[in-house]
Amino acid sequence: MTTQDFLLRHIAESWLGGNSAGLHADTPLLELNIISSSEVFDLVHSIQSAFGIAIPLPEIRPENFRSVDVIADLIERCRDKQRGPR
16 A cells, blocks of 8 residues: 555545545545545544654645645655664
8 A cells, every 4th residue: 555545545534435536646635625634633643643754733734635645755755764774
């Protein structure tokens, strides 16, 4: 399962009653009120649990949660930072 798949499934199950029709990786989540700004923190907790990463508080801002693609990029940045230099 890809990061995008996890996010799409989680968002559909948590906030859309399991209905993912019309939900895509580039769907504007906050703009369409699919998730609210307060629900972002629930999503952050789920991401941290599922991926074993910490999302720094300064990264929890609306522009990092615009769409599934943007959130997946955030997850990858956090993973890379926590792995450190190779």
